[in-house]
Structure formats: C-alpha cells, structure tokens
Amino acid sequence: MNYSTYIVTLSTLLLLCWSAPSKAQMIPEPVGDEAVYLFLDELAADGVITLNGVVKPYSRLMIRQKLEEAAGWNDLAAKEEEAATGRSDQGMAGKAEAATGDEVTAVTGTTATGSRQQEPAERNAPLTRRQQKELEFWLGIYSPGEADAKLKLLLNPATAYYRDSLFSVTVSPILGLTAGVTSGTTSIIPDGGAPDGDRTRKSSIAWKNGAKVYGNYRNWAFFAALQDNHQDPIMGNPEYLTRERGGHIKNGTDFSEMTGGISYMWKWGDIAFLKDSPVWGSGYAGTNILSGRAPSFMHIRLHLKPVSWGEMTWIHGWQTSMVIDSARSYWVTNAYGTEYREHYRRKYFAANIFTFTPTEKLHISAGNSVIWSDPRITPYYLMPIFFYKSVDHGVNDGINNSNSQMFLDISSHNIRHLHLYGTLFIDELSTARFTTPDYNFFSWKGGFRTGNYSFLPNLWLTTECTFTYPLTFQHNVPVITFENQGYNMGHWLRDNSRSW
DSSP states (O other): OOHHHHHHHHHHHHHHHHTSOOOOOOOBOOTTOHHHHHHHHHHHHTTSSOOOOSEEOOBHHHHHHHHHHHHHHHHHHHHHHHHHHTOSTTHHHHHHHHTSHHHHHHHHSSOSOGGGGSOGGGSOOOOOHHHHHHHHHHHHHHOOOOOSSEEEEEETTEEEEEEOSSEEEEEEEEEEEEEEEEEEEOOSSTTSOOOOSOEEEEEEEEEEEEEEEEEEETTEEEEEEEEEEEEESOOOOTTSOSOOOOOOOBTTTEEEEEEEEEEEEETTEEEEEEEEOOEESOOSSOOSSBOSOSOOEEEEEEEEEEETTEEEEEEEEEEEEEEEOTTTOEEEEETTEEEEEOOEEEEEEEEEEEEEEEETTEEEEEEEEEEEOSSSSOGGGGOTTOOHHHHHHHHTTTSOOEEEEEEEEEEEOOSTTEEEEEEEEEEEOOGGGTTOGGGOEEEEEEEEEEEEETTEEEEEEEEEEEEEOTTTTOOSSGGGSSEETTEESSOTTOSSEEEO
C-alpha cells in the first residue's frame, strides 16, 4: 500500500465524519498537567462522577463536562443536606425534588446519568471545602469564555483568547520549575560493582518554558505546543529509571518538543491527526501499557462511543526507530568536508483498546498492539477492530517482521472512597509453557486508592504493586522493540523489575 492510497483512506474517514452534526471539539490536555487528572480521579473515587481513566489524555471538553458534573452533584448534595436538617423551606417535598434528575439537567445542562442516578442516601455528602475551592479553580480554567467576538487578556490564568459563535482561539504561556536534592553512593569499583563508596548529595533543577495555542472552528479543533526543557542533571535519559519525560537531548541538559494536531468531533466519536504521547492503563506511579514517558510521535487516533456501555480507541503511528538503515544511508561531500548521512529504519505502531461498562463505575478494557517496520504501510493494521497478534501470525508466517502485544485493564469505583484497579500486559504467553515463568513475558500491576473519609478528609492512601518479567518490552529485532526514540513505551522501570 503506497502513500497515495493511505491518504485516500484517511480522506474517506474524514469525509464520513463531515456530515455528522456536532458543536463540540476534541482538544487533548497534556498528561503532564497531573493536577487536574488527580482531581478528577479523586472525584471518581468519591463517587461524585463516573470516569473511564484507562485512555489519556482527556480532552478539554471531557474535563469541563466532568467538572460540571461534580458541580451539579455538590449543588444537589447541599440541597439534600438542607432538607435533612430542616433548614429548607421545601421540607420533605423539596428533598424529593432535589433528588430528581430534572434539577441536574437545570444545573449542568445534561441528562441525569451515571453517578447522579444513585439513591438520595448515597449522595448526601457534599464536597469538602478544599474540593469546592479546587473545583471552582478548575471550572475557571476550563470555562470556554463568553462568545462576544472580543479579544481578551487574562492574568489568572495568563491567557489571551478570542471567541465568537463559530471560532475560538486561546494562547497561553508554559512555565514550570522543579528543584530538589538527589542522594546516592559512589562506587569504589569504577564499573559500579561495589556500593560501599562515599555518600553523595547533589542538587537538581528542571524547568520548562514555551507557549501553547488551541482553538476550534465549528466541529474542527486545532492545538499546538512548543516546550523547551532544561534538566540539570539530565534525568530524562532513556537509561535512567525515572518518570521524567525524555526527548532528543542537546547540549547535555536541554531538549525541546513540539506537540499538536487537528481533530474532528461528532456526537459519538472523534478522529484526530496529532503528535502526542498517549497514556494507556490504570495506575498512580506509572502505567504499564503505554506510560507516556517516551517522546511524542505522530499518529492517527479514532475514538468511538456509540453506546453508554462501550467505547473504543484506535491509533496508528509513525515512530523513530534509532536503527540505522545502511541501504538508505550514504556519503556526501560539500564545502564542510565529507560526512556520512544516516537514515533510520522506518517504524510503525498500531493499537486498539475496547472498554466495556457492565455495571456503573466498573470499566473492563482489553486491546492489543503491533509494531512493525516492513512493509511501510499495510492495510491489515489500518483496521481498528482487528486482533493484530492473529494477523501477525498469518501475514508473517515463518518470518519475524513484527512484534505484537495484548493487554487487559480493570478499574472499579463501585465502592465509595475506594478505587480498585489492575492491568496485565502480555508480550508472549503460551499455555504449553504457562507453568514455566522464564518463558512467559508479561507485566502486571495491581493496586487501590482509598481516603477522604468524613472523619479524616483530604487524606488518601495509595498502594500499588508492579511486576515485570525479563524481556517483556524487548525484542530480538532491534527495529521493532517496544520503544520510541530509544525510550521504552511501557512501564518506566522497564523489564525485569518490581515495585511496591
């Protein structure tokens, strides 16, 4: 399949979406902005909102909808509390009216679904004072603004935006600073084999600066962000076991990254062509399907949610293999001398994940992925609903041209103030050798988060365990390892690791 055929396929998908009516847009919010993600997860654990957190980044639209859902919950809870304590003039009739879905619609403009359909006794706990203040803060951040066709400048948050009935654009700076102290032991043996050297302490500092712009026109949305990163010492190197985002390091301490894309959204789905770092899986100390630590890459993303109990996400991406293609590399001679111009081997990535909600607040997700280098574009991996491991066995029978994986994720908020979750990532698994652990390459994660009880508010306990077998994220063919630009795309601790 050549590039012209590929462009025709993409154009057909966009044309099919053109006729779908919509007034919403899909602008992803970077996962690096952890505060709003943690706040939404906290609200979900408290039973305030329903949230499927297996696929990130979330869109700004989704974040705003969930914040409005929490605001509706809090208003209803306050009314119920007034009715229960006799401070409301409506008495018991007012309490019954407050528990209906009509008032939720009046507050948020949406139908009474999800967590708002619980019994009144289950939802008579308003947000804590800290949560209310944080909710007001985030609602101010993600408010679309007034569509008055005027250019406005704001100081908090620092933004410049324009909005009318059809078009909107927002520009804001990116600034961040982190400082700390790292400690360790210098080894007496040069290769690091003996940990009995002197104790060392070294200060570390990291900052980021840049700008981002995003906006929409009707059903179309666009966004772009340019960010320069400085780390001293550089903690984002691929060989370091840290959660720091990496990139193409220059001058030993600096690297920059450009992200962005365009998207089209309709009533029950969206399609986007973007450069970003997807994060798949549940967890608070890193996920083990797609962790987001690897540098961003260009990909097509399709998200469909035709029913309330099921949704799917599919991506098809172009990655950087860091493996030299000697057949395409060559010598050049110019005024600066003679040099060898290197080309990397091509590398592609496709993945899908399906999420089912058999009961409210229980999300079961399953999917698979594949990495390949040759051929350049293949129609088999352009099918969003295929099981790629089976396709790999059929298309590459007898050869080793691709690397496929499977994964399963379960997340439950069914018990209030408790989030239970688990993830299984499988690279190779055979029932014939299931009892031989050395030949089953998989990574699993399990954990829970609980807290914010009435007797101890605003305090959370998180317990998480991750176990990854050797060679899980590796492959004997370097060009098709589970990496992008030399960074492992799975858990940041990589293979042969465990954490608690």
